[in-house]
């Protein structure tokens with residue numbers, strides 16, 4: 001497969017490199033190991049518990065199959081304890097890849113609509129966040145996103161969960177918008193983003209993944225986007241690329257996801273190089289890693305190949321994510337220094 005092409009030394013460098021991840025989904029991060037634990041808690045679900053059968057189940061034939069598997073995993077998140085287990089175990093998988101900081105996109109509406117109490121949901125993710133930071137050294141923050149296809153009710157409820165002082169979790173830093181773009185114009189959610197921003201949250205909608213550059217413009221002008229989830233089609237609009245570069249609006253690029261969802265036909269045609277050449281701040285992310293058969297380290301290897309980067313270039317890419325994050329300045333400086341120290345140590349040996 002194409003993503004195996006990074007030289008072995010570079011892959012080892014990436015594996016040990018301290019990293020930050022800015023675009024990764026909560027349920028979409030459930031690895032076969034985590035899904036088998038969840039399935040064991042709920043016998044009778046159609047998801048197999050046996051790891052081998054599960055690996056087979058996770059081998060997607062097409063995008064419809066991906067959606068089917070995704071929804072069957074959603075169906076396994078039935079209690080606050082399931083939410084806690086998923087969140088904590090996702091952090092364990094991140095720590096193994098030297099992820100020091102992650103902004104995890106959570107769709108709380110998917111859980112509250114299924115009857116999980118909102119207060120118990122918030123307590124579960126916060127409990128997992130604190131335990132993960134203490135035990136794995138991975139700092140988690142949350143992005144609550146509107147599932148765009150679920151319409152106004154979902155948007156209202158997501159906003160309530162993100163801004164109600166009695167519910168809003170301490171780790172929440174941003175407000176997002178996911179789901180299909182086709183038939184779900186971004187501007188309809190302007191009132192929700194206005195209120196989320198007024199409540200102190202950062203704006204990070206998905207845009208330009210499956211529709212053209214106008215969607216990215218809408219995300220910027222209507223939703224106050226500070227970073228763009230994917231933004232793939234920005235490559236078609238030189239004015240937009242110049243705007244993103246000038247205003248230092250980072251793109252959250254997820255190469256393998258773009259291939260899996262057919263947002264990009266072929267990895268070698270991925271616009272990541274075009275973004276970098278236009279001076280846009282590029283960050284590399286994994287989106288729904290186990291579901292797309294990838295992980296963050298693999299995405300870095302893919303990006304290194306597409307951008308022609310050596311170790312120092314990869315370290316700079318990792319620092320882009322740190323700088324584009326919503327971590328405080330002291331936290332950013334700490335991880336950036338750790339990346340530098342690691343790079344010097346590796347290149348000296």
Ligand SMILES: [Zn+2]
Pocket residue numbers: 023025178206229287
């Ligand atoms: Zn995404």
